[in-house]
Amino acid sequence: TQLLEQSPQFLSIQEGENLTVYCNSSSVFSSLQWYRQEPGEGPVLLVTVVTGGEVKKLKRLTFQFGDARKDSSLHITAAQPGDTGLYLCAGAGSGGYNKLIFGAGTRLAVHP
Amino acid sequence: EAGVAQSPRYKIIEKRQSVAFWCNPISGHATLYWYQQILGQGPKLLIQFQNNGVVDDSQLPKDRFSAERLKGVDSTLKIQPAKLEDSAVYLCASSLGVGLDNQPQHFGDGTRLSIL
Numbered sequence: 001t002q003l004l005e006q007s008p009q010f011l012s013i014q015e016g017e018n019l020t021v022y023c024n025s026s027s028v029f030s031s032l033q034w035y036r037q038e039p040g041e042g043p044v045l046l047v048t049v050v051t052g053g054e055v056k057k058l059k060r061l062t063f064q065f066g067d068a069r070k071d072s073s074l075h076i077t078a079a080q081p082g083d084t085g086l087y088l089c090a091g092a093g094s095g096g097y098n099k100l101i102f103g104a105g106t107r108l109a110v111h112p
Numbered sequence: 113e114a115g116v117a118q119s120p121r122y123k124i125i126e127k128r129q130s131v132a133f134w135c136n137p138i139s140g141h142a143t144l145y146w147y148q149q150i151l152g153q154g155p156k157l158l159i160q161f162q163n164n165g166v167v168d169d170s171q172l173p174k175d176r177f178s179a180e181r182l183k184g185v186d187s188t189l190k191i192q193p194a195k196l197e198d199s200a201v202y203l204c205a206s207s208l209g210v211g212l213d214n215q216p217q218h219f220g221d222g223t224r225l226s227i228l
Contacts, residue, residue: 031214098212102156
């Protein structure tokens, strides 16, 4: 069974701080997707990383895929209150089914 | 482009009653997914359709849950009879192609189900 573990589960920080959240597995995935989910809404895709060692930047967010394609990290620089939400990583298998396995998420609260 | 539409947004029922959820995916999206998200957990795939055929229902509790996607567009998910453990948000998602990996999934805002 493929599992994704995310850490930390909860993170409460002040505006302007930096943070990193992690997504780890013992399984290899064809890609890792990161989603953000706000209360009462569905997850929204932030980024997909496909190649081992790949780094992608989205404004103040930096995503990295591990060399072995088993883990990923999300780093946020100078966090803003608008970054508050649940960050979910999802591992994608291969075979043409586009199936995702989600981690339990990191709940981030950024206080002004 | 209109997003994935789900209804109702909220539903409260008593255990052993039945309930149905409806999903209208993004126009032209061939693949449709139903997920269950229990409080404090990530979404768990219940069933996946490609057009109107089921490609994965391995985690669907088939003794009480059923789903259909008539004509390869809209979909309904039904629970009968409901149990307390079914309290969760039910999310519908869609993606464009068939037979392709690494595609983004577009989610609706979900139906929050509470079982009393």
